[in-house]
Amino acid sequence: MTLRLFNTLTGQMDPLTPSDGEALRMYACGPTVYDYGHIGNFRTFLQVDVLRRFLKLTGIKVRHVMNITDVDDKIIRNAAAAGVSIGAYSAEFEKAFFEDLDTLGVERPEIIARATEHIPRMVELVQRLAAAGAAYQTEDGSWYFRLAAFPEYGKLSKKDLSGMEDGARVDLDEYEKDSARDFALWKAAKPGETSWDTAIGRGRPGWHLECSAMAMEFLGESFDLHAGGEDLMFPHHENEIAQSESVTHKPFARHWMHVRFLLVDGRKMSKSEGNFYTLRDLLLKGYKASAIRLALISVPYRHQFNFTFDGLVEATSAIERLRTFRQRLVGGGFAPGENSALQEAALKAQSDYIAALANDLNTAEARAPIFDLLRAANTAMDQGQLKSGDRDAILAVLAEFDAIFCVLEDRDAEATQRALEWAEQTGRLNDVAPELLTRQGLTDAAIDALVAERTQAKKQRNFARADQIRNELAEKGVVLEDSKDGVRWKRK
RNA sequence: GCGCCGGUGGCGAAGCGGCUAACGCGCAGGUCUGCAAAACCUGCAUUCGCGGGUUCAACUCCCGCCCGGCGCUCCA
Numbered sequence: 001m002t003l004r005l006f007n008t009l010t011g012q013m014d015p016l017t018p019s020d021g022e023a024l025r026m027y028a029c030g031p032t033v034y035d036y037g038h039i040g041n042f043r044t045f046l047q048v049d050v051l052r053r054f055l056k057l058t059g060i061k062v063r064h065v066m067n068i069t070d071v072d073d074k075i076i077r078n079a080a081a082a083g084v085s086i087g088a089y090s091a092e093f094e095k096a097f098f099e100d101l102d103t104l105g106v107e108r109p110e111i112i113a114r115a116t117e118h119i120p121r122m123v124e125l126v127q128r129l130a131a132a133g134a135a136y137q138t139e140d141g142s143w144y145f146r147l148a149a150f151p152e153y154g155k156l157s158k159k160d161l162s163g164m165e166d167g168a169r170v171d172l173d174e175y176e177k178d179s180a181r182d183f184a185l186w187k188a189a190k191p192g193e194t195s196w197d198t199a200i201g202r203g204r205p206g207w208h209l210e211c212s213a214m215a216m217e218f219l220g221e222s223f224d225l226h227a228g229g230e231d232l233m234f235p236h237h238e239n240e241i242a243q244s245e246s247v248t249h250k251p252f253a254r255h256w257m258h259v260r261f262l263l264v265d266g267r268k269m270s271k272s273e274g275n276f277y278t279l280r281d282l283l284l285k286g287y288k289a290s291a292i293r294l295a296l297i298s299v300p301y302r303h304q305f306n307f308t309f310d311g312l313v314e315a316t317s318a319i320e321r322l323r324t325f326r327q328r329l330v331g332g333g334f335a336p337g338e339n340s341a342l343q344e345a346a347l348k349a350q351s352d353y354i355a356a357l358a359n360d361l362n363t364a365e366a367r368a369p370i371f372d373l374l375r376a377a378n379t380a381m382d383q384g385q386l387k388s389g390d391r392d393a394i395l396a397v398l399a400e401f402d403a404i405f406c407v408l409e410d411r412d413a414e415a416t417q418r419a420l421e422w423a424e425q426t427g428r429l430n431d432v433a434p435e436l437l438t439r440q441g442l443t444d445a446a447i448d449a450l451v452a453e454r455t456q457a458k459k460q461r462n463f464a465r466a467d468q469i470r471n472e473l474a475e476k477g478v479v480l481e482d483s484k485d486g487v488r489w490k491r492k
Numbered sequence: 493g494c495g496c497c498g499g500u501g502g503c504g505a506a507g508c509g510g511c512u513a514a515c516g517c518g519c520a521g522g523u524c525u526g527c528a529a530a531a532c533c534u535g536c537a538u539u540c541g542c543g544g545g546u547u548c549a550a551c552u553c554c555c556g557c558c559c560g561g562c563g564c565u566c567c568a
Contacts, residue, residue: 029568037568044568073566158495159564207566229568230496236567260497261562268562298516299505304498304561311504314517321516324530356506365506368515375532382524382532463526470528481529488530 001058001358005051005225006302008233008256009156013360016055016255018224023061025219026052027253028109029211029228029236032069033093034078036278037100039296039307040269044229044259046293047301047361049106051227051257053404054357064109065218067211068094070116071204076193086194087116100279103289103415104296105406111218115210122205122213123198125243126185130200134246136178141188141201147181150242156256157234183239185209208239212252216244226253230260259301266306282312283419284428286436288412291315297405300362319407320490325374326398326408328381329391331485338389342380346393349373353401363404370401413491416440439477439491447478451487454480 007014018024028048031037052062069075070090079089101108126143129135134149147153154160184206189195195202205213215223221244228237237256244252261268264275282292287309294315299305352369356362377394380386402408420440423429450469457465470480477492 031568032566041568047568157563231563231567234564259568261568263561266561270567295504302497303505306504306561308504310517314504317518318516321530328531362506364504364516365514368506371515378531379533458526461526467527474529479529482525483530 001354003051003054003058003358004360005255005257006360008258009254011158014255016225018060019254023063024055024225025063025223026225026227027065027067027211027215027219027223028226029232030066030068030112031097032072032074032207033090033097034072034074035093036280037097038269038276038278039264039282039292040229040262042100042104042106042279042292043262043296043305045101045106046104046296047259048227048257050297050301050357050361050363050404052107052109053406054361057400057403058354058358062110063219065111065113065215066109067214068097068112068114069207069210070094070114071194072207080192099418103279103283103418104293105289105411113214113218115205115214118210118214118217119196119198119205121217122186122209123200125209125213125216125247126200128247129185129243132247134242135185137201138177141203142184143186143200144177144182145185145239145243145246147179147183147242150246152245153238153242156238156241159234159238183208183235185243208236208243211236212240212243215240215252216248221248221252222250223253225255225257227257228259230258233258257301260304262296263304263306265308269307277307280419280422281431283416284423284432284436286416286433286439287312288316288319289415290319290407290410290412294319294405294407297363298367300360300364302360322370322374322398323408323410325378326395327488329377329395329398332381332391334386334388334391336389337387338393339380339385339387342377342386342390343393345373345376346390346397350397350400353397357404366401366404370398373397413440435477442476442478447473447489451480451489455487 003016004013005016006012016024028045031041052064055062068090071086075086075090079086082089098108126135129145130137130143132149134146135143136146137143186200186203186209187206189202189204193204195204215226226237226240233256241252263269264273264277267273267275269276279292283289291312292315295307295311296305298315349369349372353366356365356369359365373394377386377390380390398408416436417440420432420436423432450473454466454469457463457469473480473489478489479492481488481490
């Protein structure tokens, strides 16, 4: 089934397929590694993850490039303040970034491209732009892109800049530019700042330049898809188009995908508003990685997502139900054979699920058939109508669901443990929710021992003691489930 | 100001010119259970921001209004 994805450039739903018939070549803007990633960042990376997982699920190979911006004003500023090199500074946050992606189950792109490792390609691009008359150097040695050289500027964000010519607001330190809207390709070295000695002078790349240079290096001058957060549409992506197409005269990316912003309690997340959360903040508050992933994914990428803690609690419950269900299928003994009604239900769930995702990655709609199937199967199990062949079919559908949503495998405890260790190492234990510490302090062996004691008590019909143990464990976030096959427990 | 997006049950959220308005969470009652939990069953929007219009038929299309959000500057 071919994915139909909204294309910012054309303003309509376009099918997304590899133009070379081999692999879908895509570029998605990565992070500037100057700090820990926040949930807004991760919503975008998660939605792109959904995209690439869906492509793979439908049999399309993916060649996905992600840049790491490891030199920019903030990095330079922060590294100087910390008294370390920008390399050491950015490496630390790059490492943290990838740890966070692992926590959230975000697949690695095929190619990770660091800006500082591709300076020659950027210099080359500036030279080509200069040769084409689209770049000029100012007195201080910086290079700028000449917007006037690219009449199509604004075609992505649908902006008409003709009426917004050089107005009153021209930044003081940019007075040398020909036009206020011209943007920096290459920033001349300032004393003490990291810089590269190159054929176009000593300096460092502008932010927009790296994406054009690296995308073309790894994907060619024209490729299938470019993705990123909605805020990047203008000016970043617009600038990338201008820089690239001015020299290639070919469409840079033919399909553009933009993920809408995340709000927190209905407001834009910002440090000054006090509603700013990193992934690690949430883990230390006791929320599960899987719940964060599900919450951030469940609202389709083209809608604003309003982040709330209630939403995280909801996602936690939903995941628990799914996991309990799968456990019941895996662990139960079923008579051989098939129940045609369930076989049909499984097929329907599968096709509905794929169809929803193929329709502009409608993740909200895609969840529904899985829960429909869950209910049908649970009912059948209660009635003893589910056969081993049904179990296999349903587990296969669940696996396919999880190929995108990736929440069934419980790796939450490990993720939380990692976050706790990090908090300890960086002196952030004060930020940890107290109940999380008591919960993590309880080992599996200790739980098993208490459960065994309770089973004994139950045998002796000492229900008072049995309930006491159950309550004790409940306070520490452990839930018990009695069944014919013994006691199951799980951490809340 | 200009531009874009949205306003559906207690909450999140999907949806389509005409099927009982998905699904999740939550709540209430029931079944099961030593009691719970899990699971299942039943119920919880005669209604889709407001006012007009088009249509045999609109939550779904058009117009206006109100409310919210975002972009136009570094930002996922």
